[in-house]
Amino acid sequence: MHYSRMLLPTLKETPAEAELISHKLMLRAGMIRKLAAGIYSYLPIGYRVIRKIENIIRQEMNSAGAQELLLPVLNPAELWRESGRWELYGAELMRLKDRHGRDFCLGPTHEEVITDLVRREVRSYRDLPLNLYQIQTKLRDEIRPRFGIMRAREFIMKDAYSFDCNDHDAQISYQQMYEAYNRIFERCGLTFRVVEADSGSIGGSFSHEFMILADSGEERIAYCPNADYSANVERALAVLPDSLNSGEAPSVLAPLEAVDTPNIKTVDELCAFLSCAPENLVKTLILKADDQIILALVRGDHELNLIKLKNLLSADQLELADADTVMQITNAPVGFAGPVGMNKYRIIADNAVKNMINFITGANKTDTHYINVNWGRDAVCEYADIRVAQAGDLCPKCAAALNFCKGIEVGHIFKLGAKYSKALGAVFLDEAGRQQTIIMGCYGIGVGRTMAAAIEQNYDQNGIIWPVAIAPYHVLIMPLDVDNEQVMQLAEDICQQLESLKIECLLDDRDIRPGIKFKDADLIGIPLRLTIGKRDLKKGLAEIKIRKSGKSDKISPDNVVSYIKNALTLL
RNA sequence: CGGGGCGUAGCGCAGCCUGGCAGCGCAUCGGUUUUGGGAACCGAGGGUCGGAGGUUCAAAUCCUCUCGCCCCGACCA
Numbered sequence: 001m002h003y004s005r006m007l008l009p010t011l012k013e014t015p016a017e018a019e020l021i022s023h024k025l026m027l028r029a030g031m032i033r034k035l036a037a038g039i040y041s042y043l044p045i046g047y048r049v050i051r052k053i054e055n056i057i058r059q060e061m062n063s064a065g066a067q068e069l070l071l072p073v074l075n076p077a078e079l080w081r082e083s084g085r086w087e088l089y090g091a092e093l094m095r096l097k098d099r100h101g102r103d104f105c106l107g108p109t110h111e112e113v114i115t116d117l118v119r120r121e122v123r124s125y126r127d128l129p130l131n132l133y134q135i136q137t138k139l140r141d142e143i144r145p146r147f148g149i150m151r152a153r154e155f156i157m158k159d160a161y162s163f164d165c166n167d168h169d170a171q172i173s174y175q176q177m178y179e180a181y182n183r184i185f186e187r188c189g190l191t192f193r194v195v196e197a198d199s200g201s202i203g204g205s206f207s208h209e210f211m212i213l214a215d216s217g218e219e220r221i222a223y224c225p226n227a228d229y230s231a232n233v234e235r236a237l238a239v240l241p242d243s244l245n246s247g248e249a250p251s252v253l254a255p256l257e258a259v260d261t262p263n264i265k266t267v268d269e270l271c272a273f274l275s276c277a278p279e280n281l282v283k284t285l286i287l288k289a290d291d292q293i294i295l296a297l298v299r300g301d302h303e304l305n306l307i308k309l310k311n312l313l314s315a316d317q318l319e320l321a322d323a324d325t326v327m328q329i330t331n332a333p334v335g336f337a338g339p340v341g342m343n344k345y346r347i348i349a350d351n352a353v354k355n356m357i358n359f360i361t362g363a364n365k366t367d368t369h370y371i372n373v374n375w376g377r378d379a380v381c382e383y384a385d386i387r388v389a390q391a392g393d394l395c396p397k398c399a400a401a402l403n404f405c406k407g408i409e410v411g412h413i414f415k416l417g418a419k420y421s422k423a424l425g426a427v428f429l430d431e432a433g434r435q436q437t438i439i440m441g442c443y444g445i446g447v448g449r450t451m452a453a454a455i456e457q458n459y460d461q462n463g464i465i466w467p468v469a470i471a472p473y474h475v476l477i478m479p480l481d482v483d484n485e486q487v488m489q490l491a492e493d494i495c496q497q498l499e500s501l502k503i504e505c506l507l508d509d510r511d512i513r514p515g516i517k518f519k520d521a522d523l524i525g526i527p528l529r530l531t532i533g534k535r536d537l538k539k540g541l542a543e544i545k546i547r548k549s550g551k552s553d554k555i556s557p558d559n560v561v562s563y564i565k566n567a568l569t570l571l
Numbered sequence: 572c573g574g575g576g577c578g579u580a581g582c583g584c585a586g587c588c589u590g591g592c593a594g595c596g597c598a599u600c601g602g603u604u605u606u607g608g609g610a611a612c613c614g615a616g617g618g619u620c621g622g623a624g625g626u627u628c629a630a631a632u633c634c635u636c637u638c639g640c641c642c643c644g645a646c647c648a
Contacts, residue, residue: 012609013583017641037640143646412648444648480607518608533607
């Protein structure tokens with residue numbers, strides 16, 4: 001491809017709208033352009049990368065026995081009402097009406113549509129198992145789209161759905177996808193970690209997320225240094241060392257005492273005021289779970305995990321109570337809540353709170369806290385793991401201290417069970433002629449997000465450094481003296497030879513200053529750069545530079561093709 | 572939805588407080604000289620100052636409303 005004929009508008013300056021490094025570089029490298037908040041066009045070079053990623057996904061999905069199909073983006077509301085998600089999915093579902101006033105939505109995911117298809121077509125256990133997938137644009141009315149295509153309202157996703165006769169087979173399907181996903185991200189050349197995850201509103205019994213490791217990631221990962229365990233902190237079990245968790249029975253229970261704490265509301269303020277450590281405090285959070293009031297207690301230095309609590313309560317909705325509700329329940333503004341005298345409400349304390357003695361809580365009275373609160377005597381509650389795992393917690397399998405890092409969620413696989421097949425009546429007849437419900441799994445990969453994550457992981461000051469497998473081109477051929485016949489002839493020649501070997505080339509035939517070409521080359525990040533200038537060519541030399549290492553070699557033009565062939569296999 | 576910020580040439584911004592010819596840098600087009608890491612000089616084009624209404628002799632600037640975008644939070648496969 002000739003650069004001069006391409007739509008490849010690089011930018012010297014970074015557009016003000018971009019914050020994240022991948023977003024800035026994609027805009028500057030002419031890969032994407034914004035149409036509206038969270039809605040982007042993919043320009044030719046960006047779309048080439050998308051296609052590379054899609055094709056790796058296709059190959060691995062196909063070889064795992066999955067079949068590609070394409071489902072409608074526009075979905076009738078009827079189907080979503082049948083699964084219950086017309087109501088449950090909430091404002092994130094893009095809804096619209098047709099001219100007759102009938103309700104539709106734009107598919108944010110396709111469990112309903114695929115289950116509908118399968119329930120119509122599958123009759124017998126002989127038709128199963130099935131794994132069907134598509135690569136398609138999804139739409140979600142994100143509350144706050146951000147970070148360019150990382151969290152967009154319209155985005156390309158691969159979604160696959162497996163259908164099995166029973167739980168055992170479904171487990172096999174899940175395992176196949178687990179392995180296929182590992183191969184996909186390995187082939188993309190990315191550093192990633194597979195973590196246990198919460199299955200969220202998709203539902204189902206368990207799930208794994210595939211995380212590209214990057215400091216800019218929105219997800220926090222807890223992992224064991226011995227590789228026995230890794231989980232999204234949303235899910236990671238919070239296990240304290242035994243010494244702290246089940247200490248000896250308290251010897252002295254001091255008497256409960258109310259103290260004045262004028263205008264002291266936060267943990268930090270309270271610690272400073274009473275000169276104590278956050279570990280001596282118990283935070284009491286007032287929550288609404290489907291209109292039921294819940295008091296959740298965590299140690300002062302811990303963070304409540306809403307997802308764990310929501311799962312524990314089997315609640316559809318769980319949110320922090322507003323200030324008015326807190327006032328009504330505790331007779332005090334936010335900041336003075338505590339468990340003492342609140343036993344008409346359900347009180348759930350984190351496990352780490354269980355063995356605390358003589359601790360400090362709010363007194364449910366303005367500007368007042370209790371000190372020397374003790375379980376049994378002053379309040380009772382139930383205990384569960386309801387906090388976010390943090391530094392100091394242990395691996396639940398081998399008791400090593402957990403490490404933490406950040407990641408970008410690019411893949412998520414779920415074992416769904418019968419959630420959708422039951423709601424929609426997707427059944428089959430087994431060998432004995434009995435009607436059974438199909439067991440499902442679903443498996444997603446954010447294609448655009450994978451592209452962005454790849455950049456987050458592979459860049460330097462000068463621009464993108466593409467892994468070869470997903471690079472828009474393999475080689476950038478850069479003749480410096482475009483009006484020199486020999487130089488151009490050689491460039492064209494090598495380009496043709498490489499292309500005939502299926503090595504993809506971009507030939508920068510623009511008649512501009514070399515400096516601009518070099519800058520653009522680094523920005524766009526094609527793995528290999530071949531520079532041909534009349535100066536070196538007189539000496540019978542051309543330069544090959546590796547974008548990633550910055551290393552370059554000057555070699556005879558005759559050897560360029562074999563050199564490149566070899567270099568690409570090593571990268 | 573709450574909090575903060577921003578909308579002026581394709582991009583980055585100044586001008587707004589204190590009303591008075593709409594500017595700068597980059598990019599674009601033409602020319603001359605340059606030519607291995609974002610050149611120099613000469614010349615040119617490009618704007619409903621996000622939109623609507625109001626105040627005023629006069630509005631990019633002041634007032635009201637509105638739309639869009641970005642960031643933080645809540646939210647979220």
